[in-house]
Amino acid sequence: MTNAHSRTGQRTTAPRMPLRTILGGATMLAVGLSVAITATPVAAQITTGSDPEHELIFSWDRWLDHDELNERMEIMADQWPEFLTLETIGQSYGGRDMKVMTINNPETGDELDKAAMFIEANVHGNEIQGGEVVIYTIWYLMENYDRIPEIRRLVDERVFYLIPSVNPDGRDWFMDETGSGARTGHVPVDSDGDGLFDEDGPNDLNGNGVIEQIRKYVPGAGDFVVDPDNPNSLRRVGPNERGDYILLGSEGLDDDGDGRVNEDPPGGYDPNRNYPSDWQPQYVQGGAMNYPFELPEPRAIEDFMVTKPNIAGSQSYHNTGGMILRGPGAAWYGDYPQSDVRVYNELGENGERMLPWYDYFVVWQGLYAVHGGQLDWANDGHGAVGFSNELWNGGQYYQSPLLREQQQDEDTPIGGGRSNYFFDDFLTFGRNYVEWAPFDHPQYGEVEMGGFRKLQGRVNPRFMSMELFHRNMAFTLYQADEMPLMSMGDAEVEQVSGNTFRVRVPIRNERLMPTILERARRYDVVEPDILTLEGADVLMAGWVDEHNFDGAVDRIDQAELDRILIRSGHPGRTTRYIEYLVQGSGNVTIEYSSQKGGTVSTTVGLN
Amino acid sequence: MGKTMKVVASLALVATTATSVEAQQTYRSYDQLTDAIQSLVGGSDAASVESIGQSRDGRDVWLVTLAGEGELPAQDRPGIMVVGTLEGDHLIGGEIAVEAARWLLDQDGSNDEVTTLLAENVVYIVPRLNPDGAEAYFGDPAWGRRGNAWQEDDDNDARMGEDGPNDLNGDGVVTVMRVPDRSGDLIPHPDDSRLMKEADPVEGESGTHTLYWEGTDDDGDGFIAEDGPGGVDLNRNFQHEYPYWEPDAGRHMVSEPESRAIMDFMVDNRNIAAILTFGHTDNLVEAPNGQGRLASPRTISLMDWAAMSNDGVTDVGVFGGQTNFGNLQQRGAQLGRDNPPEQGRRPVTTYNGQDRPYFVTVSDAYREITGIEQTGYHRAPEGAFFEFGYFQYGVPSFSTQGWAMPESDGESFDQRLLAAVDSAGSDAFMDWQAYTHPTLGEVEIGGFHPYMAVNPPPERIPELGASHGEFIARLGGMLPNVRFVEATAEAIGGGLWKVDATVENAGYFPTALAHGQTSRGVDPTLVQIQVDPDAVVSGDAKSARTSRIDGSGATASYSWIIEGSAGQTIEITSLAQKGGRDSITVTLR
Secondary structure: OOOOOOOOOOOOOOOOOOOEEEEOOOOOOOOOOOOOOEEEOOOOOOOOOOOOOOOEEOOOOOOOOHHHHHHHHHHHHHHOOOOEEEEEEEEOOOOOEEEEEEEOOHHHOOHHHOOEEEEEEOOOOOOOHHHHHHHHHHHHHHHOOOOOHHHHHHHHHOEEEEEOOOOHHHHHHHHHOOOOOOOOOOOOOOOOOOOOOOOEOEOOOOOOOOOOEEEEEEEEEEOEEEEOOEEEEEEEOOOOOOEEEEEEEEOEOOOOOOOOOOOEOOOOOOHHHOOOOOOOOOOOOOOOOOOOOOOHHHHHHHHHHOOOOOEEEEEEEEOOOOEEEEOOOOHHHOOOEHHHHHHHHHHHHHHHHHOOOOEEEEHHHHOOOOOOOHHHHHHHOOOOEEEEEEOOOHHHOOOOHHHHHHHOOOOOOOOOOOHHHHHHHHHOOOOOEEEEEEEEEOOOEEEEEEEEOOOOOOOOOHHHHHHHHHHHHHHHHHHHHOOOOEEEOOOEEEEEEOOEEEEEEEEEEOOOOOOOOHHHHHOOOOOOEEEEEEOOEEEEEEEEOOOOOOOOOEEOOOOOOOEEEEOOOOOOOEEEEEEEEEEOOEEEEEEEEEOOOEEEEEEEEEO | OOOOOOOOHHHOOOOOOOOOOOOOOOOOOHHHHHHHHHHHHHOOOOEEEEEEEEOOOOOEEEEEEEOOOOOOOHHHOOEEEEEOOOOOOOHHHHHHHHHHHHHHHHHOOOOHHHHHHHHHOEEEEEOOOOHHHHHHHHOOOEOOOOOOOOOOOOOOOOOOOOEOOOOOOOOOEOOEEEEEOOOOOEEEOOOOOOOEEEOOHHHOOOOOEEEEEOOOOOOOOOOOOOEOOOOOOHHHOOOOOOOOOOHHHOOOOOOOHHHHHHHHHHHHOOOEEEEEEEOOOOOOOOOOOOOOOOOOOEOOHHHHHHHHOOOOHHHOOOOOOOOOEOOHHHHOOOOOOOOOOOOOOOOOOOOOOOOHHHHHHHHHHHHHHHOOOOOOOEOOOOOOHHHHHHHOOOOOEEEEOOOOOOOOOOOOHHHHHHHHHHHHOOOOEEEEEEEEEOOOEEEEEEEEOOOOOOOOOHHHHHHHHHHHHHHHHHHHHHOOOEEEEEEEEEEEEOOEEEEEEEEEEOOOOOOOOHHHHHOOOOOOEEEEEOOOHHHEEEEOOOEEEEOOOOOOOEEEEEEEEEEOOOOOEEEEEEEEOOOEEEEEEEEOO
16 A cells, blocks of 8 residues: 655654554454454554654454454453443353443443443344444544544443444354344244244355355246347246246245245344334234344343443444434334424434435334334433434445436346446455356256345445444434433522522533433333422422513422422423522532433632 | 132131042132142053143143043044133132042043043043132132232332232221212212112212222222232233233233243144133133124122222323324325335134034033033133134134132122122122221222132032033033044056045044144145155145135045055045044055
8 A cells, every 4th residue: 555645655663652463363264264363563564744644543344243243342351441441241152252331431421320322233144234333433532532532521421331233143143154134133033933933044055155046048938038248137028928947036945845935044034123112012013022022132232222322322223225214113103202303303304414315204104004113212211312224225336316316227237137247347346246057956857047146236335334333323322422411501699588598500401412312201111300408408499481580480390309309300491490499508509410411519608 | 739728717827737539618729739630640540640831930830631542642532621710719619620530540440431531532631720819819818819929010210119008907808998079980889888889879879988898098099909910811811812011911912921931832732622711701601792892891790899999090191292193094194105015914803603603512511511501700702712712823712710609690790799798698799897097088898709709619610520521521522533434545557546535534523623724723734645746647746735624524535546566555634733643544456
């Protein structure tokens, strides 16, 4: 690599900053091999340029196995121990360690006193790229803590909990095996009702690591013809035509000899339907299993999340489609209260401006009904503002309006269903496609097998990764930045008579999200905010309008005025004034304590 | 062991150390029940016991399996699951379950129905799903705890359990207080001043009293006993019509370890073909009606009104009046697309009309065997286990209180209950006693005994155990039972044979109820001809699936054309998820 700032094109051997380079050792076509990452200090690499090199150099055009995700987190935790803590929260069904990285600056306060952003990915095993987004996010925040003041502020003000894969078994099934049927987790399910579990999954008959499509040449008797311009592409014939090919499904055998092929693969459920909010049984919501948190992975995450009532925001990365989704998951669940919807709308609509191909909408309105999803539970069970991004939109292959038009035109090289083949040929150099080749199938006889590899389609092309990671991270950091942030101004004291004083304090929530969502308030899902006064006896307390400082207060009618419950929390971007009438002397301390907004206080002397 | 209680001796709540297998006449503590179960199981080859999990306080949830010698191993036999004491105050359910098990083991060999049951079926019994809740019965005071040991901040004031009920008058029981209150809604009942009634302004009545739980405002928030030891009412913790956000329903459905324990067992043992639970819910004495619904709840108003005194505790501290709930119709299609996609199916909430006749038959048998003709206290079944059993697990699933109070008249349920108490001469109603309350002035403490109103005197346990044992045996005889009746093979030349086989369901219930099919809770019956799939030339598939075979001898037939060789023996197998396994062989001649 030539450094752009190097005038002579020469490289010196003295690096300006200590650095570690992580070499990815996987070859392009490694299948089923686990590769150890080595951390090798490389002194003789780069840099004398003025643009600082990173402390940790990772490659961002690789897709990581679950071990590699954990390994990168361990490397980062070692590199930045003052901010990072890595802990194991449980095991997947297959025994893989699920690890959460906590980002917190202890010098700016206790972890549980700050609002936290919870970030997860990859609940569907084949929806991998969110995992890399999570790794990228940790790396970016740490690398830029000293370089970008806004990043420093974010890390100092907030807490982040990140877990790159919440379905490790599914992810490794996708990465290390053929990639077929990886959406599910691996708890055994008797999908065909024969009393056996997971006994008949797909089979890689020709051993090339890909579950391919099967076609058979049946001249004059088929539903498909080969595209004259592209021998790989099949097109379905019209109603009165006959073609030369039929499609026979995916590679597989009748492993259990019951006459059906691939009818009981590993797992066979949807882990993102196993959450308690609007959980529905299988006939209403396929793949939901028997009861919420039956699955070990969602249960491990829930056991972690209930210990973190400071979580005010949640993001769960999926693929695909280019969406910024919010709940509710089902129409019959109604919609969120207006005040909550306003918060979601501002975040989502700005998100669309950071993610050009992504649309913001409600799950049930624009996608399909989802019962028992993580998204609903993050909002309903944890009182957090939750989004779920579907990463990568197929429109991003041919992004310009002109090319999008050409895709609709049969006569162009990228029209007539040819655009994926064109893209693969010229931009990924044929890497993502297996050409049709003859095969002697034990059941179907002489056939041909071929098709796109698992990394094409739902997963973005490697060379477009960093932009995808960065833009999605940026949206999530923006959401984190708008979590509630309480502050308290100085108290004003006015003597009324003798040792009776009026004490007035401004209390502010600086950001968009309220400390308690209205929906969470309605269902008592989070603890109320608590406003306490210590050091004097409280005779009366009330909210005061800032325009009416000398008038009556909006009196608070609670039994304990030195410990006022505020169940509705503090709305976003709002300052409120509390006014107490107290009797006493010496110092009083007023403290506002909010599970998701932090704890702030002020002390003032009565005199 | 249980403590003595300051109540009349006929309640027989004193702990005994009897370990004989004579019928018990007390309600048993966890230790006593554990001993009783161990000795019952130890004395029989047809019984075994295991722990399916621990309660929150670490007590075992015991599961007894009754299965005698028979053709099939227990896990392949059609099974009945019996569950008791999901609500902590329903002690009678667990006692009936244990005594029914005892009766069944005693009758094995002499009673034909029972002998058949233990040979061909398996009975799983969980007497006490809520051991922590039930143990409160032996505590002091007795306060009618329904929930388990989960600690909940019921009034959501960031303090846990800081204001529970108190036994102010030292009678060992927590009842209710009636407090003179000019802004109250209640007046003493004109027909019986021991009861209360809501004042009706139309009739010129003006309220004079408010009811509270017996207690003091321990945390000074203006409410009494709004945040006690609490816990999750396990019979509101399950997945059908789960009561979201109710403080006694848990943080979410199946949140409790006790609930998970029974769910995991149900999932691992799908041979369970019928369910019987004991609790504060009923669909046995009164079967589902023509609209597929159960009878309305009948609850104790004196207790309901005391509970209502704490309504609004979580409304304190709401500022700003932001309670608009967005209505998407009003706002138009502002978000997303204009045409919302297909929303899919909705969950079924009424009993299927085709299934109802079976519930009626079982209800008739239950009333005939037990003599119970009237329901007592029962409440709405949202989140109850037996409803999960039918609406999601898809099998005949029943619930009963397990006993009936004497027949009595009365306009309201409270009146009927009081009349029954009076006619039985029991102490289930504690007469109002004057008391000077620290903050409320002169009040009266009294009302229905929290346990005696919903449990019979323990002397009735043996007889209830026997009748329910008989009912369980009758129910077992109704379970699906799928067996081959014949299989033939006919040579048709060219190395081909036509093989026919017929199975019959000799049970009463179909292999799947209509809702068992709708809910996909029940797998189709699988009949397989055990040859290579390639050897099946025509006819039914090698693995033939029949989604439902009616009971009472209905049959299903299968026919295959196979390649074979003379002299070959072919095995044909059947697997009915709720109706057992069978096989038959034919020889190709």
